[in-house]
Amino acid sequence: TQAHLDAIEKARVLNAYLLETPDRALAMAEVADQKLAAGEARPLEGLPLGIKDLFCTHGVTTTAASKILEGFQPHYESTVTHNLWRDGAVMLGKLNLDEFAMGSSNETSAYGPVISPWRRKGPDGTGDETKLVPGGSSGGSAAAVAARLCLGATATDTGGSIRQPAAFTGTVGIKPTYGRCSRWGTVAFASSLDQAGPIARTVRDTAILLTSMAGHDDKDTTSVNLPVPDFEAAVNRGVKGLTIGIPKEYRVEGMPAEIERLWQQGADWLRDAGAKVVEVSLPHTRYALPAYYIVAPAEASSNLARYDGVRYGLRVPGKDIAGMYEATRAAGFGREVKRRIMIGTYVLSAGYYDAYYVRAQQIRTLIKRDFEQVYASGVDAILTPTTPSAAFGFGEKAKADPVEMYLLDVFTVTVNMAGLPGLAVPAGLDAQGLPLGLQLIGRPFDEETLFAAGQVIE
Numbered sequence: 001t002q003a004h005l006d007a008i009e010k011a012r013v014l015n016a017y018l019l020e021t022p023d024r025a026l027a028m029a030e031v032a033d034q035k036l037a038a039g040e041a042r043p044l045e046g047l048p049l050g051i052k053d054l055f056c057t058h059g060v061t062t063t064a065a066s067k068i069l070e071g072f073q074p075h076y077e078s079t080v081t082h083n084l085w086r087d088g089a090v091m092l093g094k095l096n097l098d099e100f101a102m103g104s105s106n107e108t109s110a111y112g113p114v115i116s117p118w119r120r121k122g123p124d125g126t127g128d129e130t131k132l133v134p135g136g137s138s139g140g141s142a143a144a145v146a147a148r149l150c151l152g153a154t155a156t157d158t159g160g161s162i163r164q165p166a167a168f169t170g171t172v173g174i175k176p177t178y179g180r181c182s183r184w185g186t187v188a189f190a191s192s193l194d195q196a197g198p199i200a201r202t203v204r205d206t207a208i209l210l211t212s213m214a215g216h217d218d219k220d221t222t223s224v225n226l227p228v229p230d231f232e233a234a235v236n237r238g239v240k241g242l243t244i245g246i247p248k249e250y251r252v253e254g255m256p257a258e259i260e261r262l263w264q265q266g267a268d269w270l271r272d273a274g275a276k277v278v279e280v281s282l283p284h285t286r287y288a289l290p291a292y293y294i295v296a297p298a299e300a301s302s303n304l305a306r307y308d309g310v311r312y313g314l315r316v317p318g319k320d321i322a323g324m325y326e327a328t329r330a331a332g333f334g335r336e337v338k339r340r341i342m343i344g345t346y347v348l349s350a351g352y353y354d355a356y357y358v359r360a361q362q363i364r365t366l367i368k369r370d371f372e373q374v375y376a377s378g379v380d381a382i383l384t385p386t387t388p389s390a391a392f393g394f395g396e397k398a399k400a401d402p403v404e405m406y407l408l409d410v411f412t413v414t415v416n417m418a419g420l421p422g423l424a425v426p427a428g429l430d431a432q433g434l435p436l437g438l439q440l441i442g443r444p445f446d447e448e449t450l451f452a453a454g455q456v457i458e
């Protein structure tokens, strides 16, 4: 714990932590020492973790990287973090993210972007000093793990926010099946898509953390009452006899050749390890991104209605109560959040609801059915690239068109729309020395197969 606290202090330029909690960390580490000495070690005894600042932590400021939650100290603990402390983990601090988890580059945080610890190689092999994004929205979690500022981190994934930053930083991340982890006490973005999961250095670490984070919770009616397997035990199971599907619709136009090659390489590794690799079809893939960017903002606009200046954090006075609401929301929310609220309110409005929201929900059913058919045909898991590109420099995408940023989610949002588990594993480096990731998509509640196949690729 002390070594990590020291490392965090030296790496403040990365802006990965919004809040460091050294006193709490050392107190928790002390308890861990006692437990270890008494031979009563719990499963995660003494492991120092970073917590995405979207998880409410009792008595510790929780901001969702938004000005509107400035100074908010929850008087409750999220179930996921509660489970980690129950098992002996130590909290190092709260990690930066895109504001309300909306973004793909961690540039929308009200507290400044996170800088990736990675740098490109220049053409002559020397370093290129361009600062790169860590991906988002769990950019702080991914950068902190990659820079060794924690052993593992919590993260959340609504449309790729665990898997895409894991791919950009050479770390491992899993979005579990919807319902595997409780959403209670996690700031809501799009409730039908949001899932918590871990980012860590290895498939094994990720499996260990998920075993603690997961589990039924009476406080979240969408959390599923199924036993939590020992995910670590699945890691070395191998892939002999499994069938891995390669979806032809994921060969999108403009995908860099090196990502295409890596995808092929991943398939070869799985085949060499005893899996059968087959081509599969997910015909409604091309509708997933537009449908996601209707469903997610619609739910966000509803979830974010609660930030009214009365109940949480920031309050900006106005001449009457409506004026106070307006002034608070105008000052408290950033541009991307306002954009989502406007899109969401529009697609839910009378007259447009059927044309946009209902159609998007229908598409969602079709996407889910595509996956069901592939799994019914005997496929155990699906292999795809995690992202259509490696990490990019600051401002390279954000300044252009917001839609360009949304396109980065093309391979990840389908998984949230269908509620399936998805694991991102680092699989190689591009010509500039930046990490590239592959994604494994599983059957509902079959994270174990993903860990087994991920271990073969890692």
Ligand code: GLN
Pocket (backbone or CB within 6 Å): 101, 102, 103, 104, 136, 137, 156, 157, 158, 159, 160, 161, 162, 189, 296, 409
């Ligand atoms: N990039 C996506 C978005 O901005 C995903 C966000 C997420 O998974 N939290 O909506």
